[in-house]
Amino acid sequence: DTGVSQDPRHKITKRGQNVTFRCDPISEHNRLYWYRQTLGQGPEFLTYFQNEAQLEKSRLLSDRFSAERPKGSFSTLEIQRTEQGDSAMYLCASSAGQGFYEQYFGPGTRLTVT
Amino acid sequence: EDQVTQSPEALRLQEGESSSLNCSYTVSGLRGLFWYRQDPGKGPEFLFTLYSAGEEKEKERLKATLTKKESFLHITAPKPEDSATYLCAVQDNTGGFKTIFGAGTRLFVKA
Numbered sequence: 306d307t308g309v310s311q312d313p314r315h316k317i318t319k320r321g322q323n324v325t326f327r328c329d330p331i332s333e334h335n336r337l338y339w340y341r342q343t344l345g346q347g348p349e350f351l352t353y354f355q356n357e358a359q360l361e362k363s364r365l366l367s368d369r370f371s372a373e374r375p376k377g378s379f380s381t382l383e384i385q386r387t388e389q390g391d392s393a394m395y396l397c398a399s400s401a402g403q404g405f406y407e408q409y410f411g412p413g414t415r416l417t418v419t
Numbered sequence: 420e421d422q423v424t425q426s427p428e429a430l431r432l433q434e435g436e437s438s439s440l441n442c443s444y445t446v447s448g449l450r451g452l453f454w455y456r457q458d459p460g461k462g463p464e465f466l467f468t469l470y471s472a473g474e475e476k477e478k479e480r481l482k483a484t485l486t487k488k489e490s491f492l493h494i495t496a497p498k499p500e501d502s503a504t505y506l507c508a509v510q511d512n513t514g515g516f517k518t519i520f521g522a523g524t525r526l527f528v529k530a
Binding site for chain 2: 345346347350353360396400405
């Protein structure tokens, strides 16, 4: 088991550009989460999927953010028209089963918007 | 709304000096509580899951406990390699599996 992987690990973009991040969860994990983390803060919940269904999305998430998990395996997070305030670490996590299970995190994608 | 507050924000210890980190939470009903360790520039690493008041779990120099309103992470005789940020997170039992994290406690252990 190779763990959760994320790509790219670092992304520098100019304000106004679109960016897309990919997350590959632990195989057979059917729940996948996206979080955003800024310096000195804990991970902030963005959204989660149960298989391919997006079940909850943070009220704080603007319409510029969208996430997909088309076949219930990998997921993508897209940010359109990036702003400097979007600069953060974007973390993906996965968990097993239908119930309450611990989440395993990937290494994150660090986004810098200039 | 669910809320998690961790204290202190930062803690500096000498090697071997035991201490405790606090996690206070407010949820409609607790499904469970997680503790994670995070090293700089890395994703959080799972430590413990606690489900009900009175439960305790141990791993090496760490012991996590849970009451109805808070959890403690006790660190016994810490070593410099225990230096990290410790995060607490909760899920409530009102429906979905959204997870709320606290801001973390940054622990520094000096040799």
